[in-house]
Amino acid sequence: xxxxxxxxxxxxxxxxxxxxxxxxLSSVIAVGAVGLGLSVAFLxxxxxxxxxxxxxxxxxxxIILIRATLRKDIGLKTTGARFLSGLTALVFVAAIVLLAVFxxxxxxxxxxxxxxxxxxxxxxxxxxxxxxxxxxxxxxVILDYRAYDTLGExxxxxxxxxxxxxxxRRVGRxxxxxxxxQEE
Amino acid sequence: xxxxxEQGMSVIVKTVTRLTVGMILLYGIYIVAHGHLxxxxxxxxxxxxxxxxxxxxxxxxxxxxxxxxxxxxSALLESVGALLFLCISLGGLLVGGVFFLNFxxxxxxxxxxxxxxxxxxxxxxxxxxxxxxxxxxxxxxxxRIEPEGKS
Numbered sequence: 621x622x623x624x625x626x627x628x629x630x631x632x633x634x635x636x637x638x639x640x641x642x643x644x645l646s647s648v649i650a651v652g653a654v655g656l657g658l659s660v661a662f663l664x665x666x667x668x669x670x671x672x673x674x675x676x677x678x679x680x681x682x683i684i685l686i687r688a689t690l691r692k693d694i695g696l697k698t699t700g701a702r703f704l705s706g707l708t709a710l711v712f713v714a715a716i717v718l719l720a721v722f723x724x725x726x727x728x729x730x731x732x733x734x735x736x737x738x739x740x741x742x743x744x745x746x747x748x749x750x751x752x753x754x755x756x757x758x759x760x761v762i763l764d765y766r767a768y769d770t771l772g773e774x775x776x777x778x779x780x781x782x783x784x785x786x787x788x789r790r791v792g793r794x795x796x797x798x799x800x801x802q803e804e
Numbered sequence: 805x806x807x808x809x810e811q812g813m814s815v816i817v818k819t820v821t822r823l824t825v826g827m828i829l830l831y832g833i834y835i836v837a838h839g840h841l842x843x844x845x846x847x848x849x850x851x852x853x854x855x856x857x858x859x860x861x862x863x864x865x866x867x868x869x870x871x872x873x874x875x876x877x878s879a880l881l882e883s884v885g886a887l888l889f890l891c892i893s894l895g896g897l898l899v900g901g902v903f904f905l906n907f908x909x910x911x912x913x914x915x916x917x918x919x920x921x922x923x924x925x926x927x928x929x930x931x932x933x934x935x936x937x938x939x940x941x942x943x944x945x946x947x948r949i950e951p952e953g954k955s
Contacts, residue, residue, distance in 0.1 A: 668843035672835070676851040680937055683858060687944050753910030754840035754919035762845070763925040767904040770925075771893065774932055778886050781936040785879070788943045 624664055631657040644689045652682040669758045740765075813863050821863035828856040832934075839926040840919040846929030854934040858941050866945055875942045878935040885931030892921050892928060 631654050638650035655678030662671035744761055752760040762770050836849030861869035896905030908920035917923070 669845060669848070672844055673848040673851070676848055676855060680851055680855060680858070680941070683862075684941055684944055687941075752906055752919055752922060753912075754922050755914055756840050756842060756845070758843070759840045759845050759922055759926070760919070763840075763922045763929075764904070764906050764920075767893065767925070770929070771889065771904075774886060774889055774929060777933060777936050778882070781879075781882060781939055784940045785943055 624661060627657050627661045627664070631661075645686065648682060648685045648689055651685070652678060655682070669756075817863050821859060825856050825859050825863075828859060829853060832856060832930075836926055836930040837916065837923070840922045841914060841916070846926035847933050849926070850930035850933030850935075851937060853930065854937040854941070857938050861941070861945065866942075869942075873938065875939060878939045878942065881931050881935035882939060885928045885933075885935060888928035889925060889932065892925055896921070 634650050634653040634657065638647045638654065641647050641650065655674060659671050659674040659678065662668075662674055744757060744765060748757045748760045748765075749755060752764045754760040754764070832849045832852030832855075834849075835844035835852060836846055839845035839849065857869060857873055860872060893904045896907050897903050899905060899907040906920040906922070908924075910918060910920050912918055
């Protein structure tokens with residue numbers, strides 16, 4: 621359990637670095653460190669499926685983000701009302717912490733099995749293998765019992781791809797003379 | 805700058821890529837095919853397959869990758885994956901009257917061809933995720949961000 625807290629502190633520090641650092645490329649690398657820490661944390665929590673997915677998705681997103689921030693001239697905006705925005709952020713954080721205290725009282729202690737009876741997950745563990753035939757229970761949940769969620773997730777990804785292609789497509793872009801010279 | 809980038813990276817990187825890219829692709833296929841037996845599944849395996857193509861693009865430049873899998877082809881594959889997943893769910897509706905019914909025979913546990921429609925769904929999600937991420941990557945590679953101070 622200690623290693624989880626070490627990982628948690630590491631991830632929080634890396635996240636603060638990612639937000640606060642001036643250089644965009646270093647910020648992307650700090651985001652990658654957060655994802656790597658999360659992947660190791662999943663591994664210690666005995667969730668290899670999620671750890672594998674988290675690891676590979678993090679690698680892809682860091683590559684794409686590095687490609688997107690390769691040009692150094694994407695500036696960071698630091699102007700604006702710092703006091704007001706800081707105050708707004710503080711109010712929101714305080715509200716969320718206050719609500720989280722109420723909500724998290726109902727959760728079981730971290731890492732421990734739930735003491736309450738959760739009907740659905742008990743059914744998955746007891747009957748999952750005979751009902752779906754899949755020995756990987758995670759696959760039997762996401763592709764059989766809760767396949768609706770996977771359909772929704774696939775729709776989200778599809779929409780994301782369509783959105784990216786619509787934003788960065790070449791057709792319909794303004795062709796300025798210096799841009800055409802650059803595309804040679 | 806962009807001329808040298810289009811040629812790809814150094815000889816060392818290209819040689820190592822030639823050795824590793826096939827193994828990465830094979831590992832992705834393994835993760836997808838055994839998604840119902842061991843940790844992994846369509847999502848992670850699809851991302852690994854996309855990573856092998858991204859690896860190729862980074863090492864050899866965009867021309868080689870474009871020959872291997874062009875942007876329109878990967879966009880097509882993504883749509884095929886989405887439609888295949890939807891067809892599996894609608895097949896359950898047609899056969900048993902329940903959306904997402906696992907209508908194939910379950911088979912024997914721990915065998916590659918078991919668990920009904922779950923391996924098929926894994927394949928569909930692998931196509932969808934892998935092709936989708938590679939399409940995004942290609943779109944961003946082809947995007948030229950115009951420098952602000954140049955004009």
